[in-house]
Amino acid sequence: MPIFLNSADADFDTKFAQLLTMKREDSPDVDAVVADIIADVRARGDAAVIELTSKFDRLDLTPETMAFSRKEMDDAIATVPADQRAALELAADRIRAYHDRQLPQDATWDGPHGEMLGWRWTPVEAAGLYVPGGLASYPSSVLMNAIPAQVAGVERLVICAPTPDGTTNPLVLLAARLSGVETVYRVGGAQAIAALAYGTDTIAPVDKITGPGNAFVAAAKRRVFGRVGIDMIAGPSEILVIADKNNDPDWVAVDLLSQAEHDESAQSLLITDDAAFGAAVADAVEARLQTLERRDIAGPSWRDFGAVIVVKDMEEALVLSDRIAPEHLEIACENADDLAARVRHAGAIFIGAYTPEAIGDYIGGPNHVLPTARSARFSSGLSVMDFVKRTTMARMTPDALKAIGPAAETLAKAEGLEAHGLSVRARLDRLNDV
C-alpha cells in the first residue's frame, strides 16, 4: 500500500514532512574502498585498472583491448535492429536541436570610463562519460550526456562503460557513435573514474566527468571533484504527478510506474484535488502491477515510497510541489500551463495529459539527467552549460584607472593588502605625472 495523505487531516504537516525526509536508499560507506582504488590507479595506472576489471567484472583486458576497436564497434552496431536505430537517430536529432539553443552568448561592452568589460565562453577540452553496465546500461543516457558535450564543442569525448563478463550493449555503442564519442573503454567502477581523472598510459585524463553510477562511482566522483569537474551526484529518481479528475487513472498509473520500475528506491507521488480519482489511480497501479515485467522492482517502490496526496485545490498542490522539488513533474489539469509557469523548484515539467515523462526520458529533446532528491532547489539538469566555462575580461583605459583606481587602493589598504594597492598606485603616479 502506498501512503495516502490528505491535506485536510490534522497530522498532515507531520506526515508530509516525513515523506520529504524519508530515507529511500542505504548509502553503504564505500569511501575507504574507493580511496584505495583511486590511490591504486594513480600509482599503478593500467595495471591497476586491468586487475580491478578482472576482479569486479570478470573480464581480462590488456592495454590493447581496453577500448573497443573500430571493428568491434562496427560489428556490434551492425546488429542493432533498424527500428531501434531509427528511434535512436530521431532521439539524437531532437536532443541536439534542443541543446543547440543552450549555447551561451559571449558579451563585451564599454563601461562609463571607456573601459572594456565582458566575458567569453569556451568548451571544456576533454570529457569522460560514465555509462553503467548491466541492467542500467541505457543508450538514452549516452545521448543525454554526450550530445550536450558535443554541442558545447568538447574536442575529445570518451566513455567508460563496464562490460561485466564481456556483455556489450550494441545500442550503447551506436548511441556513442551518434553523439561524437571518440573512444569507449570497457572499464567501470571507481577505477574508471580514477583513470578518467588522473589518466593512465592508455586512458588519457579528461577535464570533466559526467554520468550516473552506483555507490562506488558516486563516491569516486565526489573524491576527484576539484581535480576534474563532475556533474551532480545522482540519488534515487522520483516523479510527482499533479492531476485532476479529468484524467484517465490508467495513464497516470503507468506514468507513476514508469518511475517506480527504475529502482526499488524510486519514488512516485500523485497529488490530486479529488480523493476518488486518487483512489482510482491507486487501483489502476495495482492492476498494472499484476502483469508488469518489472513488478518486482516497481511493486516495492510503489508500496514503500509511493504516495497519493489529496489537496483542497491546485494552489495547494503547487505549494507542496515546490517543497518536494521533484526531479520530474507532470501537470495534467485545467490551467496546466499557468501552474507550470509558477513552479519554482523542479528538474523538468511535463505539461498536459499527452506528455508522459517517458517522452522526456527518450525523445522530447530536454535532458533526462535531472536533479534528484530535492536538489532541484539549487541545481539544474545536465546541459551544454556543464561543458563550457566562462572567462571574464576587463581592459582599463588610463581614464578608467584614474576614475576607479583610487577606490581599489582604498579597499586594498582597508584589507591590509599593500601590494594590491601599490599595483594601482604605481600606475596612477605615472598617469598623474604625465
Place this chain on the structure above:
Amino acid sequence: MPIFLNSADADFDTKFAQLLTMKREDSPDVDAVVADIIADVRARGDAAVIELTSKFDRLDLTPETMAFSRKEMDDAIATVPADQRAALELAADRIRAYHDRQLPQDATWDGPHGEMLGWRWTPVEAAGLYVPGGLASYPSSVLMNAIPAQVAGVERLVICAPTPDGTTNPLVLLAARLSGVETVYRVGGAQAIAALAYGTDTIAPVDKITGPGNAFVAAAKRRVFGRVGIDMIAGPSEILVIADKNNDPDWVAVDLLSQAEHDESAQSLLITDDAAFGAAVADAVEARLQTLERRDIAGPSWRDFGAVIVVKDMEEALVLSDRIAPEHLEIACENADDLAARVRHAGAIFIGAYTPEAIGDYIGGPNHVLPTARSARFSSGLSVMDFVKRTTMARMTPDALKAIGPAAETLAKAEGLEAHGLSVRARLDRLNDV
C-alpha cells in the same frame, strides 16, 4: 629565488610539467574531525554550534547573540571611514552592473509537430555565504558572493563569519548590508557549514553555500554537497602575467606580489619573450620585497613557487598559458586583445598595462571568486548562474505524440523499461481509436 625557465632549454618540458604539478599546499586530513562536527551539529543543533564556537573562537554565544542585532550592525557600520564607505559603494555598484548582465533568459518554442519545448530559470530560495574570520576577512569577498545572489533574486541571504575573540570587521558588515544580506551569524568553521546545510533552531537551512574558507570549511562543504549546492572548493590562488619588454618591470613586479601577498602557497608566474625583461622584473620584485608590509608571506610565495618563463614568442606564451589555466591572467603586450581572444582556459583576463589584477579584485565589475589550481579547464568564476537553476519544459500535442511516441516506445522496450513504453502506448491507443 624564483624558478627561471627558458622554453629553449632541453629540459624545459620536464621542468614546466613539474611547475604545473607542484604541490603548493599541505592538505591536512581533517575529514574525520569535520565528519564529527557535522554529526554533532545535526544531532544537537544550536548547543553544538555554541560549544564549538566557544572552543575554536573563544567566544561565548547564546541563541540570541548568534546573529548580529540590527543595532550592533548599525553601530559597527557607523565606524567605517567615509572614504572606505564610498569605495565600497562604488565597488558594489560596479559589481552589480556587471552581474546584472548575467541573468539568463527563459526560452520556449514550438517543435515540428506543434509541441512546446523550453526552459525557465528560477532563483535559489536561500543562500548562505561563508566569510572567513581573522586576516582573510575581506569585505570585497562579501560583495563578490552576495551581489550575484542578490541579482539572481535569492530571497534569503545570510552570512556565517567567525569572529575569533569577538573581533568584528565593520567593513564586512557594511558590505553585507550593501548587498542585501539579511542576517550575519558569528559562527565559523565546519560548524557554520553544517548549520547552514542542516539548520538549527536559530540558523535556518539554506539551499546553496558559497564562499572561501580554510581546510575545515572546504572539507565540510565537500561533505554537505548534494544536501545543498556549493560553489567550488577553492585552492591556493595564482596569477600569470604575460608581458613583453615594453612594460615597466616595477608594475609587473607589484602585480606578481599582489598575488604572492595573499598566501605563502599562492603562485605568481611571469611569461615573457625577453629574458632581460624577465630578469628586470625579478629584480624589481626583490626591491619591492625589501619594504612590503606582507613580505613574510609574499617573499616565501615568490621564492618557493614564483617563476619567470622566457619563451621565443607570444604564440608559445599562449600555449603555455592554456596548460597553466591560470585563475588570473594579465596580458600586457602588443596585440593583447588578440591574444586574450584566443585564450582557452583562464578564470579572468586583465588586458593591457593599465589593468592590474587588483582592479578585478575590487572594483572592475567581474567576480573575483575564480577557479584556482588549473580548474579553469572545467569551471567558471562565481556568477549569477550559481544562484539560479533551470527547469526544462515540454508539452506534447496529440499530433506530436503520434509522431514521436512510437520511437520512445521502441527505445523503452530496448532498454527493458516496459512501463515507460506503456505510458506512451496507452495514450497512442486512445488517439488511434478516435
